[in-house]
Amino acid sequence: MKKIAVYNGSFDPVTNGxxxxxxxxxxxxxxxxxxxxxxxxxxxxxxxxxxxxxLKKATAHLKNVIVDSTDExxxxxxxxVNGQVLIRGLRSTTDFDYELQYAQSNQYLNSQxxxxxxxxxxxxxxxxxxxxxxxxxxxxxxxxxxPECVEDALKKVYQDx
Numbered sequence: 001m002k003k004i005a006v007y008n009g010s011f012d013p014v015t016n017g018x019x020x021x022x023x024x025x026x027x028x029x030x031x032x033x034x035x036x037x038x039x040x041x042x043x044x045x046x047x048x049x050x051x052x053x054x055l056k057k058a059t060a061h062l063k064n065v066i067v068d069s070t071d072e073x074x075x076x077x078x079x080x081v082n083g084q085v086l087i088r089g090l091r092s093t094t095d096f097d098y099e100l101q102y103a104q105s106n107q108y109l110n111s112q113x114x115x116x117x118x119x120x121x122x123x124x125x126x127x128x129x130x131x132x133x134x135x136x137x138x139x140x141x142x143x144x145x146x147p148e149c150v151e152d153a154l155k156k157v158y159q160d161x
Contacts, residue, residue, distance in 0.1 A: 002031055003028070003030045004032075004082055004083040004084060005025055005084070006083045007033070007089075010044065010051075012045055013051065013132065014051070014054055014147065015124075015127045015128070017091065017125075020120060021089040021118050021120065026065055029085070031066065033067075033068055033083065034055055034066070035069060036048055036052055037070070037074075038071035052067050054149055054153060057147070058147040074106065075110040079112075085115070085116050086114070087117075087118065088117050090117050090119050090120065091120045091125045136151075136158050142154065
């Protein structure tokens with residue numbers, strides 16, 4: 001039986017912190033779905049399709065990664081793709097407080113699906129999509145924070161500002 005996991009997030013945009021978690025999870029599982037969360041009430045900087053395209057470019061070197069999107073509850077989505085594990089990343093104790101509640105509510109929804117947490121590398125612990133967007137909005141370099149395709153996309157978004 002193939003080991004299948006799902007790593008979900010808004011990925012608006014994908015950062016090197018996300019990519020670190022994706023690469024490490026891809027080594028553990030036979031198939032890793034990297035799934036963009038669709039929140040109908042949230043408006044992102046990038047469209048869902050743009051986020052998926054950036055994720056596909058950033059993960060092209062990982063042959064067992066499938067990029068997707070969903071507006072379903074993630075535990076339902078994991079079950080739908082025959083996943084056994086939901087992957088989450090942790091940067092700090094602040095993340096832990098949120099993730100504890102997230103894990104408990106998801107275990108309530110489906111206790112058959114495990115939740116695995118991967119700690120980010122210390123060099124990525126401060127990186128968030130919000131921080132990246134703010135730095136980009138001031139036209140500062142993003143080297144080491146995001147994949148090159150994301151840096152190019154952010155430059156295009158903020159070039160006229």
